[in-house]
Ligand SMILES: [Zn+2]
């Protein structure tokens with residue numbers, strides 16, 4: 503049987519792994535107050551469902567899904583935009599004294615599964631979700647795949663403005679050719 507818990511208070515996201523058995527426990531997180539101000543993005547909404555269960559004596563598995571609306575700055579034009587990100591993840595948490603090399607060697611081949619070595623028996627789900635949120639975000643943050651960015655010469659916002667720079671590009675092959683002919 504699956505036991506389900508809705509988590510409203512971020513402080514309870516520290517799980518004591520001693521309590522986790524082979525029966526999955528599901529946590530629903532619907533809160534974004536835990537994102538730190540240092541991040542270079544703002545979380546507008548965050549929802550995650552996380553299933554936690556014991557695989558064996560030393561390994562706890564965490565299966566999760568997350569979806570989030572983030573506000574970030576476009577890498578090309580600098581304007582703020584909102585984007586929806588979604589992802590799923592699997593962690594094998596190796597806790598306590600048993601995090602031996604043999605476990606690492608055996609498990610590391612499976613690339614879809616992240617290994618998480620834990621000192622002690624308290625798992626901070628907030629830390630795990632933050633890591634996953636960052637991994638879920640595209641490497642290049644663009645307000646639009648077609649974003650034209652800023653003109654490298656005059657700084658005009660090319661999505662909404664036109665500048666004359668393109669017309670007089672002196673470093674284009676044709677311009678160089680022209681100057682050679684002179
Ligand atoms: Zn942009």
Ligand SMILES: [Zn+2]
Nearest residue numbers: 653656665667
């Ligand atoms: Zn320009």
